[in-house]
Amino acid sequence: xxxxxxxxxxxxxxxxxxxxxxxxxxxxxxxxxxxxxxxxxxxxxxxxxxxxxxxxxxxxxxxxxxxxxxxxxxxxxxxxxxxxxxxxxxxxxxxxxxxxxxxxxxxxxxxxxxxxxxxxxxxxxxxxxxxxxxxxxxxxxxxxxxxxxxxxxxxxxxxxxxxxxxxxxxxxxxxxxxxxxxxxxxxxxxxxxxxxxxxxxxxxxxxxxxxxxxxxxxxxxxxxxxxxxxxxxxxxxxxxxxxxxxxxxxxxxxxxxxxxxxxxxxxxxxxxxxxxxxxxxxxxxxxxxxxxxxxxxxxxxxxxxxxxxxxxxxxxxxxxxxxxxxxxxxxxxxxxxxx
Numbered sequence: 001x002x003x004x005x006x007x008x009x010x011x012x013x014x015x016x017x018x019x020x021x022x023x024x025x026x027x028x029x030x031x032x033x034x035x036x037x038x039x040x041x042x043x044x045x046x047x048x049x050x051x052x053x054x055x056x057x058x059x060x061x062x063x064x065x066x067x068x069x070x071x072x073x074x075x076x077x078x079x080x081x082x083x084x085x086x087x088x089x090x091x092x093x094x095x096x097x098x099x100x101x102x103x104x105x106x107x108x109x110x111x112x113x114x115x116x117x118x119x120x121x122x123x124x125x126x127x128x129x130x131x132x133x134x135x136x137x138x139x140x141x142x143x144x145x146x147x148x149x150x151x152x153x154x155x156x157x158x159x160x161x162x163x164x165x166x167x168x169x170x171x172x173x174x175x176x177x178x179x180x181x182x183x184x185x186x187x188x189x190x191x192x193x194x195x196x197x198x199x200x201x202x203x204x205x206x207x208x209x210x211x212x213x214x215x216x217x218x219x220x221x222x223x224x225x226x227x228x229x230x231x232x233x234x235x236x237x238x239x240x241x242x243x244x245x246x247x248x249x250x251x252x253x254x255x256x257x258x259x260x261x262x263x264x265x266x267x268x269x270x271x272x273x274x275x276x277x278x279x280x281x282x283x284x285x286x287x288x289x290x291x292x293x294x295x296x297x298x299x300x301x302x303x304x305x306x307x308x309x310x311x312x313x314x315x316x317x318x319x320x321x322x323x324x325x326x327x328x329x330x331x332x333x334x335x336x337x338x339x
Contacts, residue, residue, distance in 0.1 A: 004090045004114030008134045009122040011095030012070035016061035022054040027097045033133040064292045072288035086328040110146035118334040124158040127222040158225040166322035181274040186226045186283040188248035188257040270306035280314040287316045
């Protein structure tokens with residue numbers, strides 16, 4: 001069998017224009033693992049959102065758009081190129097939503113003879129709306145377009161030494177600066193997603209201190225994995241216990257999402273006297289709308305308005321050499337038949 005590598009990130013509109021953003025949001029929100037309600041209700045909800053949201057989001061995308069396009073897509077392509085230099089097999093890149101599409105990537109791998117493919121979701125933590133959605137979509141597309149193709153999936157790597165070393169190394173120069181507080185802001189998910197991903201049906205958000213109590217549920221528990229990343233990071237980076245906390249951003253709708261909410265925490269921490277704030281977003285491997293605009297712009301504004309004095313957003317790993325090393329080691333293990 002001929003091997004290949006497929007990297008999959010979330011995706012981005014093709015441009016900040018309202019039509020392009022509408023297409024992206026429609027595909028994203030109509031994913032049953034993102035908005036997990038019955039199709040008719042999902043269609044109604046998404047139709048309502050698409051009335052005003054594309055213009056609002058388009059304006060936000062305009063603020064971060066580069067001459068080469070979406071930061072997330074551009075950075076992902078650079079990571080693909082860097083990894084391609086490290087391995088002897090074809091490395092393809094796809095976005096779960098929009099372009100470059102999963103269909104295009106699978107067809108290209110198949111056309112080059114790759115029928116044994118390692119899928120590396122560019123999501124360190126397991127969540128049904130990101131990691132699981134990407135995996136299931138790749139498997140569906142491959143079954144349809146290249147049924148002979150074997151897909152090996154890289155497990156979540158939130159606690160893997162190479163990922164953690166890259167994450168800390170990408171932040172170390174910022175951590176040398178003086179700050180009052182380091183906030184770990186992870187992408188939020190609805191609480192119901194934790195319940196749906198809990199194979200025991202009785203652990204996540206049901207047992208006291210559930211993320212600290214050992215359980216099979218942790219293998220698919222986004223919240224527990226985020227806390228595990230945080231604990232490992234602060235240990236590696238020697239962050240004092242009283243100088244950091246965890247929050248969750250980017251909620252949508254009125255249902256309860258993982259708490260505490262980042263926007264609320266930035267205001268609360270400022271009002272409690274944390275004047276010099278640093279924020280890191282470990283759920284994102286590439287900078288995007290949620291890190292650059294939501295945290296770096298709106299989050300900064302909220303913090304400063306609440307009497308904060310200095311705000312620093314620590315960039316994602318993006319193209320950090322140790323992140324490329326981590327990906328290359330995943331690929332090498334697969335090529336050696338160890339994964």
